[in-house]
Amino acid sequence: MGMDIFIIALLIFIGLVMVILEVFFLPGITIAGISAVLFFVGAVFYAFMQLGEFAGYITIAVSVIVTIVGIVIFIRSRSLDRMALKTTIDSVAPTLVSDQIKVGDEGVTLSRLNPMGSVLINDVTVEARTREDFIDEDTPVVVEKVDRTTVIVQKKENEK
Incomplete structure (x- = not known):
């Protein structure tokens, strides 16, 4: 039993x-x-x-x-x-580009643009893209085109 x-x-x-x-x-x-x-x-x-x-x-x-x-x-x-997974996601979805940013504005890259990254333009941090291969961090850039969610930039002329 x-x-x-x-x-x-x-x-x-x-x-x-x-x-x-x-x-x-x-x-x-x-x-x-x-x-x-x-x-x-x-x-x-x-x-x-x-x-x-x-x-x-x-x-x-x-x-x-x-x-x-x-x-x-x-x-x-x-x-x-x-x-349990304890990772927090701190990224955000792309937002519309501020009206403060216009073609010809100057800024500086906050991260390497390869071909996308963050750029500080007119005290506004935005997602930016380059048509070149890449642009290093802390490089002066000029706004070439403004899309709805991204900004297309190029290196400042005297930096090329």
Whole structure:
């Protein structure tokens, strides 16, 4: 009798591990999900066959309770915090170019333009693009064309 309870408990435990794997690590219907169902069914079947009808129903109830409690404990544990992605995105979508920037305005590159990068023109930081191969950082530039979301620049004449 003690070995039968141990086998049932082991099958339920393995089924719980498979459910946690399926829900949190392997989304979709995978081997872990199918295995979880098989382990739970195996535990219930074993209980019905070896210990009787009452033990089978108890095994069903225990399986449901253990699964719910196991998932709740796993969610509340620090395990998910350690695995969670904590990267913040500090970039922004391109915005419309300020009306302050006109063709012929001068500025300086804040990053290397290869062919795109950031430029400071009239105290406004904007995305800029060059038709040349690249322009190094901290290079004086002149606005050649203004698009809706980017500015096309070239090196200042005396810098070429």
